[in-house]
Each structure stands twice: as structure tokens, then as C-alpha cells.
Amino acid sequence: MISLTDQPIDSSAALAQVASHDAGAVVLFLGTTREFTRGRRTASLDYECYPQMAEQKLAELEAEARGRWPLTGCFIIHRLGHLKLGEASIAIAVSSPHRAVAFAAGQWLIDTIKEVVPIWKCENWADGTTEWVHPGLTGNENQSKIEGPITKHQ
Amino acid sequence: MIVNIKLFAVARQRIGHGTIEVELPADPTVSHLRAALAEQYPPLADILPHIRIAVNNEYATDTTKVASATEIALIPPVSGG
Numbered sequence: 001m002i003s004l005t006d007q008p009i010d011s012s013a014a015l016a017q018v019a020s021h022d023a024g025a026v027v028l029f030l031g032t033t034r035e036f037t038r039g040r041r042t043a044s045l046d047y048e049c050y051p052q053m054a055e056q057k058l059a060e061l062e063a064e065a066r067g068r069w070p071l072t073g074c075f076i077i078h079r080l081g082h083l084k085l086g087e088a089s090i091a092i093a094v095s096s097p098h099r100a101v102a103f104a105a106g107q108w109l110i111d112t113i114k115e116v117v118p119i120w121k122c123e124n125w126a127d128g129t130t131e132w133v134h135p136g137l138t139g140n141e142n143q144s145k146i147e148g149p150i151t152k153h154q
Numbered sequence: 155m156i157v158n159i160k161l162f163a164v165a166r167q168r169i170g171h172g173t174i175e176v177e178l179p180a181d182p183t184v185s186h187l188r189a190a191l192a193e194q195y196p197p198l199a200d201i202l203p204h205i206r207i208a209v210n211n212e213y214a215t216d217t218t219k220v221a222s223a224t225e226i227a228l229i230p231p232v233s234g235g
Contacts (some may be wrong), residue, residue, distance in 0.1 A: 031235050047234065050162055050227055053211040054234075078234060090235050110235055118208070118227075119234025120163035132164040133233040137204045 001074070002058035004049065006081040014091040018073025023095035026073075027102040029110050031090040033083050041126035045083045050118040054078070057117045061109060069105045071096050076109065078119060089121075155180065157187070157220060160227035165205065168197040178220065184209070185216040187226070198228075205230050 001017060015028055033045050062074050073095040083089055092109050096102040113119075121133045159174050166172050176190050184207050192199045206229040207214050213229070220226060 048162060049234070050160065050208070050229070053208055053227070053229075056211050114232070114235040116213075116232065117234050118162065118229050118232055120230070121233040122163070132167060132230070134164055134201075134204070134231040135233060137164070137201060137231050 001076075002055065002062055003075075003077040004051065004055060004058075005077060005079055007079070009077055009079055009088040009091045011088065011091055014075050014077060014093040017075035018093045018095040020072045020095055022097060023072040024097050025099035025102040026093065026095040027099075027106040029090070029092040029106050030088045031110070032088050033085050035085050037123075042085065042123055043126045044085065044124045045089065046122040046124065047078075047080045047083065047089060048120055048122070049078070049080055053118050058113070061112055061117070065094070065105045065109055068108070069096065069101045071101065071105055074105070074109075076113070078113075078117075080119075155182070157182075157224075157226060159187075159191075160225070162228070163230050163233075164201065165198060165228045165230055168201075169195060182220045183216065184214045184218045184220060187220055188216070191228075201230065 011028060011030060015026060018026060035042055058076055062076060065074055071094055075093045078090045092106055094102045094105045123131045123133055155178050156175050157178055159176055161169055161172055161174060174195060176194055178186055178190055188202060192202055208227045208229050209218050210224050
């Protein structure tokens with residue numbers, strides 16, 4: 001199931017959507033509003049979308065994920081409108097009999113959503129300026145570098 | 155023919171409207187649409203190469219036909235999630 005909302009995301013409700021006695025693993029991903037991006041301070045974010053196409057693409061991705069992996073449950077909700085720091089813009093909950101599938105499907109869903117679903121983020125910077133984020137276009141894409149696990153030997 | 159195009163995010167910001175009209179030759183394709191947009195809406199010209207075009211809620215290629223009854227939108231690089 002997929003959903004677009006202008007209300008705060010309830011992560012417990014997202015988990016309830018994928019709860020099942022057939023599941024041995026549940027993975028929940030939350031995308032949240034970060035305060036600093038490359039040293040620049042964010043005051044808040046605004047999200048807008050192309051509603052009909054965004055819903056269609058999210059539904060296609062859910063169907064594709066269910067085709068690629070044996071999922072017990074899959075729930076995606078994206079928030080639109082104005083978000084304060086720390087609030088979740090997206091929740092993806094997937095459940096499956098075993099954990100590897102749930103992790104893989106959740107990772108694939110968020111990565112693919114960020115490439116194809118017509119939703120856009122506007123940064124309201126703390127200095128009072130605003131800026132639409134368009135990866136590859138404006139040069140301010142919030143791409144986090146993938147780093148390996150932190151291993152401590154003590 | 156005249157077609158209506160939906161705009162979002164930076165494209166809408168640059169034009170100041172959520173919809174624009176574009177004049178196209180007969181039996182147009184997305185390729186014709188791109189050329190017409192660059193000519194008729196100069197504020198979009200530099201970002202057009204980065205913008206995908208959706209026809210009836212699907213990403214189109216340059217050879218996709220743009221019929222008068224279809225819904226067309228400019229999709230700048232997305233940043234949801």
C-alpha cells in the first residue's frame with residue numbers, strides 16, 4: 001500500500017500496516033529533516049509532488065518490489081507540505097519471512113524512489129533563502145557519501 | 155497546435171505559473187516540444203537538458219507522440235524521500 005499525506009507520519013501505524021505472523025523480520029526506514037547539509041543550516045523543508053504520477057510511480061515500485069522479493073508486507077508513505085527539523089518525510093516499512101529480504105527491499109525502495117518518483121524538496125535555509133533541490137542540476141543535492149561500518153576495536 | 159504543460163519546483167518558480175501553453179507543429183513529438191520550450195520559454199532553456207518529460211504520467215522519450223488529449227509535465231530531477 002502507498003500513500004501521500006500532508007499530516008505527520010506515524011511510524012507505529014506504518015509498522016502495523018506490515019505486521020504479520022508470517023513475517024520473521026520487519027524493516028522500517030524513515031527519512032528525516034536534517035539540520036546541516038555541507039555546513040549549511042536548514043530551518044525547514046517544503047515538499048511538493050505531481051500527485052497522480054507520484055502515486056502511480058509509488059504503486060509501481062511497490063509492485064516491483066513484491067515481484068523481486070517474497071515480501072509479507074510493504075507500506076510506503078510520503079509526506080508533503082511543510083516539515084520541521086527532525087520530522088519524517090517518508091516511511092517505508094517492509095516485512096518478510098527472513099531479514100535479508102526485508103533489508104534489501106527497503107534499501108532498493110528508498111534508492112529507487114529518490115530517482116523516479118516526481119516529488120521535490122525545497123530547502124528553507126536558516127539564512128532566509130529558499131532553494132529547490134534538483135540533484136545534478138543545482139549542485140546542492142543532499143547526497144550522503146556511503147561509508148563503511150564504523151568498527152571499533154577496544 | 156497548442157498544448158498545456160504542467161510545471162513543478164524550479165521550473166514553476168522560474169516561470170511563475172504552474173501551467174504554460176506551448177505552440178507546436180502538427181503531429182508533434184517530445185523532441186519538437188523540447189525545441190519549442192527552449193524557444194518560447196527562455197528561462198527554462200538552460201535546465202531543459204536535465205528535465206524529463208512525462209506524457210500521461212509516464213516518462214517519455216524524444217520520439218513519444220504528443221497528442222492534444224494527453225497530459226504533459228516537465229519533471230526536473232526529483233528530490234523526494
